[in-house]
Amino acid sequence: RRGFLGALAGAAVAAPVGVAAAMAHPTAADAAAASSKNGTPAKFDFHGSHQAGILAPVRRSTALLALDVTAADRAGLQRLFQTITERARFLTSGTAAPEVGISTVPSDSGILGPDGVAGGLTVTVGVGASLFDGRFGLASVKPAKLRTMEDFEDDALDRSICDGDLLIQLEADDADVVTHGVRELLRATRGDMQLRWRRDGFSSPPRPSGTPRNLMGFKDGTSNPLTSDAKAMKELVWTHGGENGEPAWVEGGSYLAVRVIRMLVEFWDRIGLDEQQQIFGRFRGSGAPLTGTKEFDDPHYELDSTGAVIQFNAHIRLANPRTAATANQRMLRRAFNYDAGVDANGNLDQGLVFTAFNQDIERQFVTVQKRLAGEPLVDYISPIGGGYYFALPGVKNASDWFGKGLFA
Numbered sequence: 001r002r003g004f005l006g007a008l009a010g011a012a013v014a015a016p017v018g019v020a021a022a023m024a025h026p027t028a029a030d031a032a033a034a035s036s037k038n039g040t041p042a043k044f045d046f047h048g049s050h051q052a053g054i055l056a057p058v059r060r061s062t063a064l065l066a067l068d069v070t071a072a073d074r075a076g077l078q079r080l081f082q083t084i085t086e087r088a089r090f091l092t093s094g095t096a097a098p099e100v101g102i103s104t105v106p107s108d109s110g111i112l113g114p115d116g117v118a119g120g121l122t123v124t125v126g127v128g129a130s131l132f133d134g135r136f137g138l139a140s141v142k143p144a145k146l147r148t149m150e151d152f153e154d155d156a157l158d159r160s161i162c163d164g165d166l167l168i169q170l171e172a173d174d175a176d177v178v179t180h181g182v183r184e185l186l187r188a189t190r191g192d193m194q195l196r197w198r199r200d201g202f203s204s205p206p207r208p209s210g211t212p213r214n215l216m217g218f219k220d221g222t223s224n225p226l227t228s229d230a231k232a233m234k235e236l237v238w239t240h241g242g243e244n245g246e247p248a249w250v251e252g253g254s255y256l257a258v259r260v261i262r263m264l265v266e267f268w269d270r271i272g273l274d275e276q277q278q279i280f281g282r283f284r285g286s287g288a289p290l291t292g293t294k295e296f297d298d299p300h301y302e303l304d305s306t307g308a309v310i311q312f313n314a315h316i317r318l319a320n321p322r323t324a325a326t327a328n329q330r331m332l333r334r335a336f337n338y339d340a341g342v343d344a345n346g347n348l349d350q351g352l353v354f355t356a357f358n359q360d361i362e363r364q365f366v367t368v369q370k371r372l373a374g375e376p377l378v379d380y381i382s383p384i385g386g387g388y389y390f391a392l393p394g395v396k397n398a399s400d401w402f403g404k405g406l407f408a
């Protein structure tokens with residue numbers, strides 16, 4: 001591993017990944033249902049017990065914003081949450097932007113023209129552990145498992161792209177819709193929050209079918225728990241007030257693990273297909289496990305007890321050994337790819353923004369991440385940033401707002 005990284009001359013290294021929907025797979029059905037007949041992206045309901053962006057299929061374009069709150073006090077933070085809510089409600093509503101005269105102060109960045117807020121946008125809002133540090137008198141209502149992300153073995157974290165008081169993820173099928181949303185949210189909240197770091201990315205269309213591919217060429221997101229399975233979502237994604245030491249207000253929220261993972265694509269592209277497939281335990285072409293033939297076949301570890309077909313340290317076998325004891329460690333992954341150009345040494349700066357929603361970040365993400373330590377994949381990736389956040393419960397109606405429960 002050191003050799004690989006050394007050869008990159010100590011450059012920050014990043015990685016990609018994809019996500020999402022698939023033909024015979026329920027997330028594909030979700031995607032189909034979410035598209036209108038003429039192919040324009042659908043509108044997602046803003047109001048509900050959960051935020052719409054969590055179970056929605058991964059969209060083509062994503063911006064992930066980590067921000068620090070600069071509002072002076074608790075009242076300022078409350079105002080900030082209300083403004084974010086009001087803008088997100090408007091931006092996701094599918095209504096046209098109001099016409100603005102030249103003598104009027106613009107109420108909109110204008111980059112979408114009269115389509116103002118079109119494009120099936122979702123805006124997902126989370127809070128980081130630092131928001132509960134005492135500035136706003138929120139220590140007593142902190143989600144029980146929320147904390148600052150640690151450095152794991154094999155990490156090369158750049159703390160300037162980690163953590164943050166708030167996390168806002170915008171997703172849509174068109175990049176200009178996402179950019180417009182970013183501009184509008186920042187315009188309306190100027191003075192009360194400040195960008196800390198940001199990562200933009202994309203998800204591919206099915207090639208040729210099934211789940212989109214990450215930038216290592218593998219379908220990514222295949223064996224996610226099904227978003228249509230309410231029981232699984234209740235047990236794996238949503239937090240419940242009063243359970244596991246959680247405060248009441250967290251009902252319907254979810255812990256979000258974000259990892260910005262650079263991919264050492266120059267090295268990856270020089271190894272053979274067989275080695276790549278051994279590393280993941282799946283076929284690159286079809287996405288099927290090496291014990292199967294079709295993408296959504298289950299891997300048969302019970303018939304492969306010596307690891308002759310899918311090696312014991314293959315990514316999928318380590319990540320989910322499919323035992324009764326590890327079933328509650330599954331999480332909802334919604335990763336997307338990034339391509340950030342070139343680094344100072346002339347190497348491609350590409351990777352994966354891994355995001356996963358968890359009911360309990362320790363039981364799920366942290367346990368799995370520790371189990372992945374030293375897997376063969378680590379020679380080809382380098383985690384450089386990210387953080388842990390708590391995705392707030394949904395905004396239930398027109399008089400509700402993000403984070404209202406924090407101030408009860």
Ligand code: HEM
Nearest residue numbers: 015017218219220221222223261316319320352368369381
């Ligand atoms: C599965 C890629 C990082 C957890 C997969 C699959 C691929 C993949 C290709 C198989 C298809 C699928 O079921 O989605 C990658 C890449 C990564 C990365 C390229 C880094 C750049 C992570 C991290 C975690 C993780 C950080 C969690 C700590 C999982 C899990 C599965 C999976 C739980 C499903 C295993 C199963 O249920 O069979 N990943 N992954 N991955 N990955 Fe990753």
